Amino acid sequence: MGRAAVLVIALSGLAAVSRPARGDVGAELAAVTGALPACDAERAHCVGLQLHIAVADDGLIATPAWLAVQLAAANRHFAPLGVGFQVVGADALPAAAAHIATREERDAVAAGRLTGKVIHVFVTGKLDDVDRPGEIIRGVAWHLRGSDRKYVILSTVAPERVLAHELGHVFGLPHSTYAISIMNKTERAVPPPEQRTFADEELAAMRPVLKRLLRDRVIAEVAR
Numbered sequence: 001m002g003r004a005a006v007l008v009i010a011l012s013g014l015a016a017v018s019r020p021a022r023g024d025v026g027a028e029l030a031a032v033t034g035a036l037p038a039c040d041a042e043r044a045h046c047v048g049l050q051l052h053i054a055v056a057d058d059g060l061i062a063t064p065a066w067l068a069v070q071l072a073a074a075n076r077h078f079a080p081l082g083v084g085f086q087v088v089g090a091d092a093l094p095a096a097a098a099h100i101a102t103r104e105e106r107d108a109v110a111a112g113r114l115t116g117k118v119i120h121v122f123v124t125g126k127l128d129d130v131d132r133p134g135e136i137i138r139g140v141a142w143h144l145r146g147s148d149r150k151y152v153i154l155s156t157v158a159p160e161r162v163l164a165h166e167l168g169h170v171f172g173l174p175h176s177t178y179a180i181s182i183m184n185k186t187e188r189a190v191p192p193p194e195q196r197t198f199a200d201e202e203l204a205a206m207r208p209v210l211k212r213l214l215r216d217r218v219i220a221e222v223a224r
Helices: 003-012 025-035 064-081 103-110 162-170 200-215
Strands: 045-056 083-093 119-124 126-128 139-143 150-155
Touching: 025 045, 025 064, 025 083, 045 064, 064 083, 064 162, 064 200, 083 119, 103 119, 103 139, 103 150, 119 162, 126 150, 139 162, 150 162
Parallel strands: 045 083, 045 119, 119 150
Antiparallel strands: 139 150
């Protein structure tokens, strides 16, 4: 499925949602949670995502449409694992979180917010590469120092498969060399980007991690 097809699917659930005025943060948050779809009933597991979205001068830094594209891609890539993702809540981050530049800022944005048995996703406008000064990245799976609980920081420059990539890290995957894999960051022509997903070996590696996260109540099934 190509980028355009994913976009059509992701936006189909937004058509009936009234658009709040930009800058009305409360209404924008309600639009986000109201527009994004629930887990597919056929998925064996439904995992909750809690969104934390930075605020810019004119409102939330991310639109429901952009978030829907990220969510649709994550659900597509995790389908062979029987896992679906559903946004269970959204709140606003202060304007300072619109640019996350340092390791300390990656820690600070999550401090006091990692509650509940969900995966937390923090959305920023600019995410600096802490290992390469002057460069930016599109997303990262991070954890507070002294804790092994991972969360995702996602930049609004991220193309559609970045949330899925970072959730792969949350479920224990490293970067890989499989040509098919969205965990492979190397430049390559084959297969084309629209055909890339998790390798079979990566799906097998994620299954016991999923089981452990559920068993240890790090995450819990969303009631359906």
